[in-house]
Amino acid sequence: MKTTKLLLGFAFIATLFTSCYVEETRYVDEPSVSLNQLLNSYDLWYVDINATQGYGETPFLQVAFTVSFNNGRMYANNNLVGIGSQGNGYGVEIGSYNAYDGILDVYHIIDGYDSFDVYQVDNNTIELYNPFNDTSYFLEGYQRSSFDYDYVFYDNIHYFLQEYEAWEKTYTSNYGALNDFDSENYLQFLAGGNDATFRSSQDQNVYNTNNIFWDFIGDYEVRDVSGNSYLKRLTLDYDFFSNEYFELSVINDSTIELFHANSGTLYEFRGRGYIQYYRSTGVEGKSTTEVDRYKKRKQKTKKIENTRESTRSI
Numbered sequence: 001m002k003t004t005k006l007l008l009g010f011a012f013i014a015t016l017f018t019s020c021y022v023e024e025t026r027y028v029d030e031p032s033v034s035l036n037q038l039l040n041s042y043d044l045w046y047v048d049i050n051a052t053q054g055y056g057e058t059p060f061l062q063v064a065f066t067v068s069f070n071n072g073r074m075y076a077n078n079n080l081v082g083i084g085s086q087g088n089g090y091g092v093e094i095g096s097y098n099a100y101d102g103i104l105d106v107y108h109i110i111d112g113y114d115s116f117d118v119y120q121v122d123n124n125t126i127e128l129y130n131p132f133n134d135t136s137y138f139l140e141g142y143q144r145s146s147f148d149y150d151y152v153f154y155d156n157i158h159y160f161l162q163e164y165e166a167w168e169k170t171y172t173s174n175y176g177a178l179n180d181f182d183s184e185n186y187l188q189f190l191a192g193g194n195d196a197t198f199r200s201s202q203d204q205n206v207y208n209t210n211n212i213f214w215d216f217i218g219d220y221e222v223r224d225v226s227g228n229s230y231l232k233r234l235t236l237d238y239d240f241f242s243n244e245y246f247e248l249s250v251i252n253d254s255t256i257e258l259f260h261a262n263s264g265t266l267y268e269f270r271g272r273g274y275i276q277y278y279r280s281t282g283v284e285g286k287s288t289t290e291v292d293r294y295k296k297r298k299q300k301t302k303k304i305e306n307t308r309e310s311t312r313s314i
Helices: 002-029 035-040 059-063 149-155 157-161
Strands: 044-047 066-070 073-077 092-100 103-108 112-122 125-130 135-142 164-172 186-190 197-201 216-225 228-237 243-252 255-260 265-274 277-279
Touching: 035 066, 035 092, 035 103, 035 112, 059 103, 066 092, 149 157, 149 228, 157 216, 157 243
Parallel strands: none
Antiparallel strands: 044 066, 044 135, 066 073, 073 092, 092 103, 103 112, 112 125, 125 135, 164 186, 164 265, 186 197, 197 216, 216 228, 228 243, 243 255, 255 265
């Protein structure tokens, strides 16, 4: 009788420990927060465009600097003009979303429906895998109070130049040597193509930017200045004439300052015709008629094959 009780006791203890082990394992494997809670845990998700894997593109992510998820509404900072202040830092509302079972369904106001498998990479990084184009985007989470809007602005300043239909010269200093650029009164920086095309015009006092006659088209380049993240070096390639070199400074969201290195002349240009982007191929929700006028962020790194495989059937 004692032997039987002892064996039953061992069996009970073994069953108890086995149950605890199984229960503990089940608890560890289970996510501590839901996907919706995870998406809402950060104010902003920065789209690290250079980390993208795959050869496809999701238009609304390709144009966004940040996206935000707020109780079923989705926001994005697609423009550098006003970044940090537009929509209290969230940007503009771009659509709605539904998050469940590791899946994010997005209903974009222009591009319509899209769906992603969501994977948590680390504490503040998620991967959005689009099984429809086999491409993964990586998003880094930040709170608005600690997000460096200025860094994003100056690191992508060539896109800022593209956010106006034209830049009109409003000031020329009374110092500096006479030079050919004194005659240039309008500049335009085109999006699309190789993302490095500009146009210039010697027209004066043009009310409608669509009526500007562009005298010249060439390439431009914006480079960093060592030791000063707020100053850039702008080169306008005037082909067989000569290159024009400037120090580029931003005065505010609609005014830039160009210091002409060779002549010592200072110019100010004001943006005309602000373009608010909602997606890569449209302006203010409308398709553009000029192929070279659309804007989208381009990877500085070479695109690589995506190794992610969809966990669901399409």
